[in-house]
Every structure is written in structure tokens, then in C-alpha cells.
Amino acid sequence: MVMVMVMVMVRVRVMVRVRVRVMVIVMVRVMVRIMVMVMVMDNFGQSLCKVAGETRESW
Known part of the structure; x- marks a missing residue:
């Protein structure tokens, strides 16, 4: 009976550990x-601003 409890505890602990690891990896x-x-997006925005500035200057 005690052995079964210990097994269950260990299994639950392992499951929790795996789940936590998966959660961390996903995060x-x-x-x-x-x-x-x-x-x-930053680079895109900067290049867009550059292009807009150039076109404005050329106009």
C-alpha cells in the first residue's frame, strides 16, 4: 500500500516536472x-521611413 502511494507520488512529480519543462520551452x-x-517590424518600419523620406526629397 505504501509502495503504491510512493509510486503514484513519483509519477505525479515526474509528470509535473515534464509539464513545467514543456511550458517553459513553449514560453x-x-x-x-x-x-x-x-x-x-522595426527594420521594416525604418526602411519604409527611409523610402518615404527619399521619395519626399526626390519629389
């Missing part, structure tokens, strides 16, 4: 994706 991936998106 990190999402953060990285958001960072990349922001950087890309």
Missing part, C-alpha cells in the same frame, strides 16, 4: 518569436 519559443517579429 521561451513564444518570447523569441515575438522578439523576432518586433525586430523585423
